[in-house]
Amino acid sequence: MADLSVKIAGVEFSNPVIAASGTFGNGECxxxxxxxxxxxxxxCKGMTIEPKQGNPPPRIAETYSGILNSVGLQNIGVRGFIDYYLPTLKQDGNVIIANxxxxTIEDYVRAAELLDQSDVDMIELNISxxxxxxxxxxxxxxxxxxxxVTREVRKATKKPLIVKLTPNVTDITEIAKAVESEGADAIxxxxxxxxxxxxxxxxxxILRNNMGGLSGPAVFPxxxxxxxxCYKAVSLPIIGMGGISTWEDAVEIMLAGASAVQMGTAIFTDPYSPLKVIDGLAGYMDKNGIKSLSEIVGQCQEW
Amino acid sequence: MYFCEKYPVVEKRELADGIYSVVVNAPNAAKAAAAGQFANIGVPGFTLRRPISICGIDKERGTLRFVFEVRGKGTAELAKISEGDELDILAPLGNGFSIPETGRIIAVGGGIGVPPMLEISVETCERCTAIIGFRDKSRIILAEDFERNGSEVHLCTDDGSAGQKGLVTFPLADELEKGDVAAVMACGPAVMLKSVAKMCEVYNVPCQVSLEQRMGCGVGACVVCSCLTVRNGKEMYSRVCKDGPVFNAEEVKFDG
Incomplete structure (x- = not known):
């Protein structure tokens, strides 16, 4: 079987498929x-320094090839996560990312300080x-x-720091450059x-919050x-996500420049989809004589 | 314990216009299932699965029965399934009804909220009084199924075209008045559940309600199917899929 391992910001992943925040709970479901x-x-499920109730329902609406959600970060707080979920999560041995x-910036910093002292492997800053x-x-x-935000959190933790970017901007490469210059380890x-x-x-x-975030195959392109x-604009490793549901999607976004992928909405359609992507990637590597996935990262030959 | 598998459809019938009964051969899921739980059913071409309550559990035959109504494009697609086809089912999910071992049970169902009540009647037979309400005569489903279990059935229709005219709460009041009710269990429109809960509060009878909400994963991961509840004196959003779909009525903030 192919070696699917990837390394991001010094952290070794046994394979490049990561469950996206908010779609996999804290691994218990x-x-x-x-x-x-x-x-x-x-x-893990997006967390805030204090517990958060989230938005009133309905919080989800189906769209063509996707969904809108407006959960609003309902969570039990960083301390609750560390005490209640993290010990079990760590037993499973894969990479645990705290989202x-x-x-306020103080909220981010206080959360990062607590997580810095915990067993999480990486912190993903959700500024999106x-x-x-x-x-x-x-x-x-x-x-x-x-x-x-990146600058202040960087001072608060030595954990590898991923910054999660929003597409709702005029030029995402400018944001990527900004977080790179302030010490992010990955985006x-x-x-x-x-x-x-x-x-x-x-x-x-349909959503009680009026608007919500679109995800699923509709957003993949x-x-x-x-x-x-961003691959062309910064030298940070990129974790690609947005509508990935098949191994072919994973290969495509890696060719674009992603070193690993996150899957979310696809899990709702088929809970086994991440495992199918992992198997599909292994088959793809074997068939094409690829020794390491790093060989394909960014290797799209643009016209 | 739940499963995610493709199970063959062994029986499909149309019970009323646009309301279908589908039985699947799903031994492992049937063995694990309890009254009031549900399945999240995959529909080809749609991102989200459709949450459908479990209407019947036959652990010996290894089958699950679902009764659903065509409400939109997804359920319309689901209704195209034929005997012999496979259904992509995630089940059994959520917390079902907790049925007292003794005493009289009243199962109240409104419209497409009737199917999840049937399994209560299977388990409690003569102990169960079913109060089931429909819009009109053409929408009546499952009435004989309750009778076959030996349960007393009060049939209501909004327009009086069959059974008693009016809301399920009229016969419910009579039954509660008779006394000796161990529990009331209900599934149906939110306004119905609210009235049922209020009446049970007045008569000091424990009440369990099965709720509905737009749902994502079905297993508690995505936290979209929330309902406002009060637990330990604190208001909080609970997950219909994982903390419910059946809740103790006193926990539920119906206007939340």
């Missing part, structure tokens, strides 16, 4: 189907959540905002695209394009 150690890693959000009024994407839509992209659906009978938005742009 799918254990009836398979051990989560089969995945390369898990990006962190905040309303479209579903909260304060913080979230407001940090990720300007170079200054993205740079200052993950793309978070969801802001969208909206309206019930034509009631004339009400946008993700590929943005990964490609």
């Amino acid at each position: 799918y254990t009836d189907l398979y051990p989560i150690s089969k995945l390369g890693g898990i990006s 962190v959000s905040g309303a 959540c479209p579903n909260v009024k304060a913080g979230g994407a407001t940090w990720g839509i300007s170079c200054d905002g993205a740079a200052s 993950s992209m793309i978070n969801t695209l802001l969208g909206m659906r309206i019930d034509i009978r009631t004339r009400r938005p 946008v993700a590929v394009r943005m990964v490609r742009q």
